[in-house]
Amino acid sequence: MRVAFQGEYGAYSHAAILMHFGEDAGIRTVPCRSFAELFAAVDAGEAEFGMVPVENSLGGAVTGINDLLLNYDFKASAEILYPVRHNLVVVRPPEGSPREAITHVRSHPQALEQCREYLARQSLVPVDWYDTAGAAKSLVEEPAPGTAALSSRIAADTWDLEIVDSDVADGPGNLTRFLLIGHETAERTEDSKTSVLFAVPDQPGGLVKALQVFSDRDINLTNISSFPRRNRRWNYVFFMEFLGHVEDPTVSEAVTQLLVNTAFLKLLGSFPRAPEPDDLSPGRIPGLGK
Numbered sequence: 001m002r003v004a005f006q007g008e009y010g011a012y013s014h015a016a017i018l019m020h021f022g023e024d025a026g027i028r029t030v031p032c033r034s035f036a037e038l039f040a041a042v043d044a045g046e047a048e049f050g051m052v053p054v055e056n057s058l059g060g061a062v063t064g065i066n067d068l069l070l071n072y073d074f075k076a077s078a079e080i081l082y083p084v085r086h087n088l089v090v091v092r093p094p095e096g097s098p099r100e101a102i103t104h105v106r107s108h109p110q111a112l113e114q115c116r117e118y119l120a121r122q123s124l125v126p127v128d129w130y131d132t133a134g135a136a137k138s139l140v141e142e143p144a145p146g147t148a149a150l151s152s153r154i155a156a157d158t159w160d161l162e163i164v165d166s167d168v169a170d171g172p173g174n175l176t177r178f179l180l181i182g183h184e185t186a187e188r189t190e191d192s193k194t195s196v197l198f199a200v201p202d203q204p205g206g207l208v209k210a211l212q213v214f215s216d217r218d219i220n221l222t223n224i225s226s227f228p229r230r231n232r233r234w235n236y237v238f239f240m241e242f243l244g245h246v247e248d249p250t251v252s253e254a255v256t257q258l259l260v261n262t263a264f265l266k267l268l269g270s271f272p273r274a275p276e277p278d279d280l281s282p283g284r285i286p287g288l289g290k
Contacts, residue, residue, distance in 0.1 A: 001048050002049075007132065012053070016082040017029055035064050036064075042074065048182055051178050052065055053065070056174070056176045057171075057176075058170060058174055061225050074183065076181055077182060078180035080177070081177055081275070086151070090102065093162075103125060106128075106139070106149045108129060111151075127147070136156060137159055139159070149161075175277070192271060193272075194242055194255075195271075196258070198258065206261075223240065
């Protein structure tokens with residue numbers, strides 16, 4: 001089985017694949033430079049699944065994903081909660097030489113945002129990079145004076161980098177939520193979650209009317225966010241998740257009514273609800289021995 005992810009080996013998406021399937025499952029991971037490349041790889045059959053981040057507990061929604069979920073005909077079949085541990089890493093100085101002062105830090109914009117207060121306290125200048133593991137790799141392949149990176153411990157080990165400071169995110173319990181996307185659907189479970197995309201008619205009370213179908217049936221909404229439709233100015237699409245499986249009678253009834261109350265509706269899928277990690281102590285990644 002092949003699973004695509006955005007970034008270099010050692011990226012958090014890569015680590016989430018290993019945590020979900022197990023390090024010894026024989027999964028072939030397919031690195032992609034961008035989310036668009038990841039979706040295209042799954043669509044072309046170069047990978048059966050893709051591991052995509054959709055939300056972080058500190059930084060919020062991951063930008064650029066919802067448009068791709070809207071434009072590709074994929075299903076979400078699993079949810080993964082991955083404990084993120086950002087580390088400040090540098091190239092090891094020659095033995096006996098002092099480490100140079102750090103002035104700039106490379107990383108993915110999401111990682112930089114999650115460590116914004118830390119960087120400000122240290123007077124470090126953030127530098128956007130396409131990937132956390134890619135930022136770590138760049139310290140070796142594209143070195144610059146006074147430059148460090150924010151990355152996982154796996155990426156630091158991969159590129160033999162020195163960890164100057166560990167677990168530097170601005171808040172405790174930093175979790176990124178991933179969805180496993182592809183053409184397969186998940187089996188029904190008693191503790192499921194469902195994801196949908198929809199737009200409402202441009203009329204007063206359109207969104208209220210759409211959401212009322214869940215309130216009327218005591219269905220708990222766990223996430224709702226909006227993003228602009230690229231082909232319609234000032235028109236928005238909503239990404240929403242709620243508890244329950246689409247095959248549950250009450251949920252099925254709600255989704256049917258939602259279809260009536262919306263301009264369009266896309267069902268991304270129902271999947272087992274991910275458990276919260278048992279141990280969020282600094283440095284420990286469940287399932288990876290880190």
